[in-house]
Amino acid sequence: MAKLLVRVKIYLANEDGSISLLIFFMFLMLLVLTFTITNISYAGLAKRELVQIGQAAVSYGAHEIDLNRYYENGIISNAAGYSQVPLDCPKALDRATSFLFTNNLRGSKIDIAKSECAADKITLLISSKIDPGVMWANMKNKLEVKALVSATSIVK
Numbered sequence: 810m811a812k813l814l815v816r817v818k819i820y821l822a823n824e825d826g827s828i829s830l831l832i833f834f835m836f837l838m839l840l841v842l843t844f845t846i847t848n849i850s851y852a853g854l855a856k857r858e859l860v861q862i863g864q865a866a867v868s869y870g871a872h873e874i875d876l877n878r879y880y881e882n883g884i885i886s887n888a889a890g891y892s893q894v895p896l897d898c899p900k901a902l903d904r905a906t907s908f909l910f911t912n913n914l915r916g917s918k919i920d921i922a923k924s925e926c927a928a929d930k931i932t933l934l935i936s937s938k939i940d941p942g943v944m945w946a947n948m949k950n951k952l953e954v955k956a957l958v959s960a961t962s963i964v965k
Contacts, residue, residue, distance in 0.1 A: 834855055839911045851942030856954045859914050865956030866912075867931050870905030873897045898926035905931060914954070915939050922955075922958050 875897040883944040902924050909919045923934035936955040 833886050847943045849940045851924045851955060854941075855937075856956060859919070859935065859954050860956045860958060862909070862912050862914065862933060863918065863933055863935050863956050866908040866935075867909045867933055867958050870901040870903075870931050871896060873901040873904055893929040895928050896926060896931065898928075898931075901931050902926050905933060909933075909935065913937075 825840040873896060878895040906924065908919060909921060913919060917937050917939050919935050919937045920934060921935055923932075925932045934955070934957050936953060938953050
């Protein structure tokens with residue numbers, strides 16, 4: 810038994826091959842870190858693209874002017890000193906949502922969580938689920954990207 814304990818102590822004290830294990834685990838950590846950073850940057854770029862699509866949609870919807878209120882009251886001045894044109898809210902929201910439904914984010918549809926329209930402002934809360942940039946073998950989750958976009962009909 811004592812001979813076995815001596816062999817175990819010698820085996821544990823021997824450091825041959827320990828550098829290869831260290832290099833293997835460092836490489837594995839570097840690989841996981843690279844995949845994580847790639848997916849985070851991919852999600853950031855997707856959010857930026859979603860914001861651009863959303864801004865285009867609300868700007869497109871903000872072109873729907875309520876002509877009756879416009880010709881009755883003219884251009885509305887707000888507290889900040891800007892002149893604003895009244896929007897036809899049902900038409901503006903319909904136009905913005907139809908624009909979103911005809912576009913997609915990297916092959917995924919865009920969902921509208923919330924849509925609001927005031928007299929001169931249209932706001933959309935939109936989201937989409939995209940595939941990660943780098944996927945593991947069993948990874949089936951999708952990244953969710955959300956954006957809040959709004960546009961105001963200001964006349965200068």
